[in-house]
Amino acid sequence: MASATSSTVDTAAVGDGIHLPDTARDLVKILVTGPFGWARPP
Amino acid sequence: MGKTTLIGSVSEIRPLHTEEQLTEASAQVDDLAGVRDKSTTTVAIDFGRISLPGGIVLYLFGTPGQERFRPLWDDIAYGALGALVLVDARRIDASFDVLGLVEETGLPYAVAFNTFPDAPRHHTPEQLRAALDLEPATPMVTCDAREPNSSIDALLALVQHLIDHRPAEHR
Numbered sequence: 001m002a003s004a005t006s007s008t009v010d011t012a013a014v015g016d017g018i019h020l021p022d023t024a025r026d027l028v029k030i031l032v033t034g035p036f037g038w039a040r041p042p
Numbered sequence: 043m044g045k046t047t048l049i050g051s052v053s054e055i056r057p058l059h060t061e062e063q064l065t066e067a068s069a070q071v072d073d074l075a076g077v078r079d080k081s082t083t084t085v086a087i088d089f090g091r092i093s094l095p096g097g098i099v100l101y102l103f104g105t106p107g108q109e110r111f112r113p114l115w116d117d118i119a120y121g122a123l124g125a126l127v128l129v130d131a132r133r134i135d136a137s138f139d140v141l142g143l144v145e146e147t148g149l150p151y152a153v154a155f156n157t158f159p160d161a162p163r164h165h166t167p168e169q170l171r172a173a174l175d176l177e178p179a180t181p182m183v184t185c186d187a188r189e190p191n192s193s194i195d196a197l198l199a200l201v202q203h204l205i206d207h208r209p210a211e212h213r
Binding site: 025026027028029030031032033034035 | 197
């Protein structure tokens, strides 16, 4: 399960976020998507 | 209060955000109907990470909602097991294109209605499901992307859906 996903995220420029926690068994890539235009300024 | 907000609310690492100020250049392109006070938009991808019980680690990729980013979709979706589609109950019709794109890709997905203070409350879950023409098996939840627990519940609904419908060779 991890192979295709890790090949993608390992090249992401996110600093320490690319490393898996020691307890990780499965790595899952999830998309969070939706239409444009419904956020508000903070 | 959308994709970027949800990822920011649950990520256990400092999320990568690519929000930029909306400018006059997008005035004829980005539809702000119903969200006139929106001032920023995602211009690339957002990225976050969350560890779930059982050793499951989710890498979250927030993808732009604008149609002009469609050419990026295949690359962004590569390796993804599923999608959480955030829908604004105030602008249901704006979700059709994104839902069509997700279905076209063949990704399993769950729908989360992001709640807003001024969101219409008169829609029942059945009406919302019918409006989006969702399959009976497609999970549909409500969430407040600002609230970590609410966002996690939405993600768990998707993960459970993925587990329930995983290919036989992975069971």
